[in-house]
Amino acid sequence: MKRAAVFVFVACCVVSALSLAEDKKNSKPPTTMELQIRLATLKANGTFIVQPNKTKADGFCEEMKANLTLVFKEGFITFMFNKSADGTGYVNALFFTLAYPLSKDRSAYSANNNSLHLFPAKAGHSYSCKKESLYMGNGLWLDVDRDRMQAFNVSKNHEFGISDFCPADQPDYRVAIGVGVTLLVLIVIVVVAYMLSRRRRSDGYQSL
Ligand SMILES: *[C@@H]1O[C@H](CO)[C@@H](O)[C@H](O)[C@H]1NC(C)=O
Ligand SMILES: *[C@@H]1O[C@H](CO)[C@@H](O)[C@H](O)[C@H]1NC(C)=O
Numbered sequence: 001m002k003r004a005a006v007f008v009f010v011a012c013c014v015v016s017a018l019s020l021a022e023d024k025k026n027s028k029p030p031t032t033m034e035l036q037i038r039l040a041t042l043k044a045n046g047t048f049i050v051q052p053n054k055t056k057a058d059g060f061c062e063e064m065k066a067n068l069t070l071v072f073k074e075g076f077i078t079f080m081f082n083k084s085a086d087g088t089g090y091v092n093a094l095f096f097t098l099a100y101p102l103s104k105d106r107s108a109y110s111a112n113n114n115s116l117h118l119f120p121a122k123a124g125h126s127y128s129c130k131k132e133s134l135y136m137g138n139g140l141w142l143d144v145d146r147d148r149m150q151a152f153n154v155s156k157n158h159e160f161g162i163s164d165f166c167p168a169d170q171p172d173y174r175v176a177i178g179v180g181v182t183l184l185v186l187i188v189i190v191v192v193a194y195m196l197s198r199r200r201r202s203d204g205y206q207s208l
C-alpha cells in the first residue's frame, strides 16, 4: 500500500517529507521526515519544529536543477538541487528564514549557504539518512531526521528509487574484516609454530 506523502511535489521531484498517512495495510509507522531549525549558542538554545500539517511545498523542477521550498507561517526552507555530470542529484544550496523567537533577544533568523554538497543520490536512486545535523552558521542548525529524498528521475507513480544511505547508516564492514584478519593471523601463527615444533623433534632436538 502506498503512503500518501504530504510533500509530493511537482512532476519530477519528490520528498518523503513529513508524511502523515500511515501504511495501514502493514501497520508500520509512516516514514516521516522531521525537520527542525535549532539555535545552539553559549547564550541561548531554542528549537523550531516544522509542522507538517501547517506546511506547503512550492518550487520548480528543471532538467538539471530543482527547487523545493517548504513554506510555513513563520518562514520557509529552500533546498536547491543540482545534477552532476554523472547524473547524481544533490543539494547545492540551502536557505531558510524564520520569524520565531528561539532566544529572548532575537526573534528572526536566516541562513544561506550555496556551496554545499548534501544528500547525494545516484540517478534514479533516493537519498536516505536516519539523522543528521547541518550547521548553517551563526549558531543555527538544521536537523533532519528520517530523511528520504529524491529530486531527479523519479518514477511516474512517485515511488522512491533504491536508497543511497548517508555514511552514518552504511553497514560497517571494518570491524568484521578486522576480526577476520586477526583470526587468520592467529591460525597461521599456530600452524607455523606446530610445524616448527614437529620439524625440531624430527631433527632430533628436544623441545623445551
Ligand atoms: C545551550 O546548550 C549547551 C549544550 O547543550 C549548553 O552548553 C549551554 O549552556 C546552553 N545555553 C543555555 C543558555 O542554556
Ligand atoms: C497538526 O497535527 C498535530 C499533531 O500532529 C495536531 O495536534 C494539530 O491539531 C494539527 N493541526 C492542524 C491545523 O491540523
Ligand SMILES: *[C@@H]1O[C@H](CO)[C@@H](O)[C@H](O)[C@H]1NC(C)=O
Pocket: 058, 059, 060, 067, 068, 069, 078, 080
Ligand atoms: C525557490 O522557489 C521559491 C518558491 O517558489 C521561490 O520563492 C524562490 O525564489 C526559489 N529560489 C530559487 C533560488 O530559485
Ligand SMILES: *[C@@H]1O[C@H](CO)[C@@H](O)[C@H](O)[C@H]1NC(C)=O
Pocket: 082, 083, 084, 085, 092
Ligand atoms: C551544477 O552541476 C554542474 C555539473 O553538472 C556544474 O557545472 C555546476 O557548476 C553546478 N552548479 C552549481 C550551482 O553548483
Ligand SMILES: *[C@@H]1O[C@H](CO)[C@@H](O)[C@H](O)[C@H]1NC(C)=O
Pocket: 112, 113, 114, 115, 116, 136, 137
Ligand atoms: C557552507 O557550507 C560549507 C560546508 O559545510 C562550508 O565549508 C562553508 O564555509 C559554508 N559557507 C558559508 C557561507 O557559510
Ligand SMILES: *[C@@H]1O[C@H](CO)[C@@H](O)[C@H](O)[C@H]1NC(C)=O
Pocket: 063, 087, 123, 124, 152, 153
Ligand atoms: C534520468 O533522467 C534523465 C532525463 O531527465 C535521462 O537522460 C537519464 O537517462 C535518466 N537516468 C536514469 C538512470 O534513469
